[in-house]
Amino acid sequence: MKSIEELAKIREEALKKVDIRHDREGTRIVVGMATCGISAGARPVLMALVEEVKKRNLQDVIVSQTGCIGVCRLEPIVEVYSPGQEKVTYVEMTAEKAKRIVAEHIVNGKVVDEYTIGTAK
């Protein structure tokens, strides 16, 4: 180790590996991962969310999973819980759509209306 900058760099890299292990107060993004969700393609959606959140270095966001949300025909389903706000349910998700949700909803606070359950047929 030749300098403090070198240590800081290692720390920054390493932090990304371990920051999942903190308690957080912020937004929770939950992916329905029951049999129905998984077979409809929830796993790539989940991984896309994890990657996107990590890439944008969103500190206070948890990506988690849950069981069957109940509307199996609209799977994969993603729900966003923000403190003090109504829960938002997105349906028929894909990895691409998931990335857009992170960008527009999580970062900019604008719900992507066209993916929400209200607009589903």
Added chain:
Amino acid sequence: MELYRSHVLICGGTGCTSSGSKSIEEAFNEALAKHNLTKEVKLVRTGCFGLCEAGPIVIVYPEGAFYSRITVEDVARITEEHLLKGRIVTDLLFKEAVAEDQIRSINEVDFYKKQQRVALRNCGVIDPEDITEYIAFDGYKALAKALTEMTREEVIETIKKSGLRGRGGGGFPTGLKWEFTYKAQGDQKYVACNADEGDPGAFMDRSVLEGDPHAVIEAMAIAGYAVGANQGYVYVRAEYPIAVHRLQIAIDQAREYGLLGKNIFGTGFDFDLEIRLGAGAFVCGEETALLNSIEGKRGMPRPRPPFPAVKGLWEKPTLLNNVETYANVPQIILNGAEWFASIGTEKSKGTKVFALGGKINNTGLLEIPMGTTLREVIFEIGGGIPNGKQFKAVQTGGPSGGCIPAEYLDTPIDYDNLIALGSMMGSGGMIVMDEDNCMVDIARFFLDFTVDESCGKCPPCRIGTKRMLELLDKITEGKGEAGDIEKLERLAENIKSSSLCGLGQTAPNPVLSTLRYFRHEYEAHVNEKRCPAGVCQGLLSYFITDACKGCTLCTKACPVNAISGEKKGLHVIDREKCVKCGACLDKCPFKAIIKK
């Protein structure tokens, strides 16, 4: 860099390892591979979480689900339900973590709520075999700060001002020790770490080395810089194989990253570390005996002064601190002396780690701010006494300490209060005793230990403790005579004042403190030939009461055929033949057999 959506933390401390966490890790590896999750879920083997009672422990993040007493069979369920489908397996969670269907965070569990983790802050959080995880949690930042922003005097001043005292037992101010070594003249100086933890039931130092070895390495490098030493030794007992293994990995990684070795952080400061294995003699925890042992000599103490700060390893000035003391140092350098001094009581600053054991619900490892009361530790964090039994006393300080009775439960824990009660902080063992423990027997147990571990160099310890043990044997066997208790007291005082080292000077403490608070139990043994707790076999007799239904189970259980009686008739025990093994009492379905 690989991304993982979940981390599964498996406790790899000695406690959980012996209850099978290794095979659980293997089972997880297989289960994850089977479900194709190895790229999504990361397995991390950590150090001790502290709640050893509930081991093996597995924590799953990001949910923070705290699974306890996990078996290999449970792994498939956790994988299929939680990791695959996101449904937390509620019935496997630690019982307290489930409240009104709400899954609480582990920090809200009673066991953790009152704790404050400084020395243990990384234990159970990081992978101790991966230096980058330590660095992620601010590791080696304190060393960088000390080397580049602080003078050696400033480092010593910070430790002095923090009020940190030795965590190995004596409670000597750490900053002063550093200053003495700094001021001592010598062309070569050393720093050493005492990891020869020998108190029965104590495992604080082991857990730090197993869970966060880099904290000790970093602190020793800081100490080396402050006192002017470029070589350090960690003296750890060979009976701690996991701790030794992880410490060696940590030292190798630190060397690889240039955090040990030449020219650290480009400041020209060189420092390296070596492990020295001890063979597990209790006396080697005494500082001069430890230094002898590191030098390859027989582990025996020598008179002080000269103190190690003046003449230590190979006659050179040597700084010797305990593992837990070192584990506090990086935090003090990073957060400042004022931060540390704001925790604790007036004369005992910071936190203390305790190994809680004996008759207690939550056996395990905990860290509390100094000044927390014994009652909070035993009844809130420890969860109280099992089976509705009555609390009788708590033993602190191991074989050098003493027993504290119920009336002092509200005493705030610090160095001086415990000494005033006739016990001591010691390294932090805490053994809880209930109404079924005989205090004379407890004193005998600890004395038996010190007699075994006495090195034999000085007569008061070698002969005196042996004589005391003989007296205690006599009393517990029911052969005590008038004057025995006074003889014990006189011997104890003489051994205390004339022994060469701390082992002998403190060996009589368990006897003296039980005499102070439970003299009536000694008197009952000697005068009435009675053991009030019903422990001392020599003073007990077994009887069969009228509740006997004549089922004959006891006659079959008795190994010496001491019980006779007709089928469906009252049975009797021949007290001449009875060897008091208790087998009949365990077998009797009608609770008709009693001992008194």
